[in-house]
Amino acid sequence: MSRIGYIILVIDGNHISRQLIERILKTHHYQVMTAATALEGIDLARNNPPDLVITDVDLPDMDGRELATTLRGDPRFAETPIIAIMNYEDPVQRSMALAAGVSGFLDKPVDLRALPNQLEFFISGGAIEKDSTHMMNAARARFLQEVVKRLETRNREIREQNVALERLNQMKDTFIQLTAHELRTPLSLLIGYTDLIHDHPEETKAVQRDDSLRTLLDGLQTSVQRIQNIVEEVITTSEIMTDTVHIRVSETAMGIVASNVIRMYQDALQKRRLKVHFSPAGWGVLNVDDHLMHRVLANLLSNAMKYTPDGGDIFLSYQTHDAHAYIIVRDTGIGINPEHHQRVFDRFYTTGDIDRHTTSKTAFLGGGLGLGLAICKGIVEAHGGKIWTESVGEDHHNLPGSQFIIMLPLQ
Ligand code: ADP
Numbered sequence: 270m271s272r273i274g275y276i277i278l279v280i281d282g283n284h285i286s287r288q289l290i291e292r293i294l295k296t297h298h299y300q301v302m303t304a305a306t307a308l309e310g311i312d313l314a315r316n317n318p319p320d321l322v323i324t325d326v327d328l329p330d331m332d333g334r335e336l337a338t339t340l341r342g343d344p345r346f347a348e349t350p351i352i353a354i355m356n357y358e359d360p361v362q363r364s365m366a367l368a369a370g371v372s373g374f375l376d377k378p379v380d381l382r383a384l385p386n387q388l389e390f391f392i393s394g395g396a397i398e399k400d401s402t403h404m405m406n407a408a409r410a411r412f413l414q415e416v417v418k419r420l421e422t423r424n425r426e427i428r429e430q431n432v433a434l435e436r437l438n439q440m441k442d443t444f445i446q447l448t449a450h451e452l453r454t455p456l457s458l459l460i461g462y463t464d465l466i467h468d469h470p471e472e473t474k475a476v477q478r479d480d481s482l483r484t485l486l487d488g489l490q491t492s493v494q495r496i497q498n499i500v501e502e503v504i505t506t507s508e509i510m511t512d513t514v515h516i517r518v519s520e521t522a523m524g525i526v527a528s529n530v531i532r533m534y535q536d537a538l539q540k541r542r543l544k545v546h547f548s549p550a551g552w553g554v555l556n557v558d559d560h561l562m563h564r565v566l567a568n569l570l571s572n573a574m575k576y577t578p579d580g581g582d583i584f585l586s587y588q589t590h591d592a593h594a595y596i597i598v599r600d601t602g603i604g605i606n607p608e609h610h611q612r613v614f615d616r617f618y619t620t621g622d623i624d625r626h627t628t629s630k631t632a633f634l635g636g637g638l639g640l641g642l643a644i645c646k647g648i649v650e651a652h653g654g655k656i657w658t659e660s661v662g663e664d665h666h667n668l669p670g671s672q673f674i675i676m677l678p679l680q
Pocket of ligand 1: 568572573576600602603604605613618619620638639640641642643670671
């Protein structure tokens with residue numbers, strides 16, 4: 270006998286036994302879904318409710334009886350036959366399985382020849398006789414105790430795993446920190462040497478004779494500079510993460526900081542025909558670390574440049590309101606989907622919209638590691654401020670644009 274179109278879910282961690290059951294059921298025209306773990310099986314059942322579930326009791330992630338209890342919690346599976354593969358001679362184990370929601374049993378190993386008839390029995394409403402109420406209540410209490418005990422063990426395991434992960438994470442941070450520090454010295458030597466070559470009178474003569482030499486030297490300097498930026502980004506990030514960032518606060522004219530940052534990117538801005546709308550008039554004096562604030566604005570401006578097409582506009586403005594200063598960097602670029610607004614400030618988080626960038630990241634000496642905004646956030650928060658991003662709305666280039674807002678206390 271067979272039931273065409275009947276869906277049977279087979280959950281068994283042993284792939285040979287799973288495949289054998291699947292094959293025999295298919296030859297009897299059942300539709301079969303298979304899963305190797307309880308969680309996989311639960312997901313399959315929820316997406317496509319089966320007419321009958323066969324589950325091994327010993328599953329890698331959950332006990333088959335717990336799986337039955339989970340499924341019974343969903344009204345769609347209130348009547349679905351759930352057949353456990355287990356040896357049920359032990360009456361206590363058997364009662365506990367019934368109390369958990371199992372409707373019948375198949376002996377382990379499954380007798381493949383008898384299987385179709387056994388299933389037919391369950392499908393046509395046949396069920397194992399229930400135990401007496403008294404036995405069922407006792408079994409239910411025992412099952413509950415077992416589940417709670419397993420939960421406790423699991424919680425302890427998770428806690429231990431968390432401690433181990435935390436330790437690993439710390440080791441990784443220390444490793445990155447040490448590596449970055451170790452790179453600092455040879456790098457500054459490298460920068461020193463390239464500067465020496467650059468300023469050497471012989472080099473000036475040689476460059477006059479050979480133009481390609483200048484290109485090579487400029488390339489060398491740019492690449493070394495880029496490595497230095499990455500190393501500095503990594504070091505600052507780990508200082509921020511470990512709360513060891515040194516802040517030297519002094520009265521700082523923010524308009525001057527902003528002008529310096531813009532000047533630093535003048536060449537790239539010109540090359541990309543990006544117009545920066547900025548006037549130092551009206552920018553106030555704040556008690557901040559000028560170097561760190563320079564880094565924040567440099568990161569925001571270089572991002573605005575990276576993610577705005579050639580010929581676009583970038584606006585830098587300053588306002589005060591309610592004892593706070595607001596510095597706003599707005600661009601007319603590709604924008605950030607609101608669902609990423611919080612996460613762009615996470616370490617190593619990038620939105621992956623690179624195909625929409627007008628220029629490769631490398632052209633701007635940016636780290637490109639997804640650390641820039643995490644650093645900005647760390648620095649701003651260390652000053653008692655806040656930083657966030659908002660959508661701007663469509664501009665005349667039909668791009669959403671981004672704006673980053675820094676809020677700093679005036680006192
Ligand atoms: P990255 O070095 O990758 O630029 P950031 O931490 O500075 O790292 O930025 C994280 C991500 O946020 C970027 O990869 C980019 O996807 C997005 N982003 C930052 N600034 C802008 C902006 N002005 N316009 C659009 N996307 C931006």
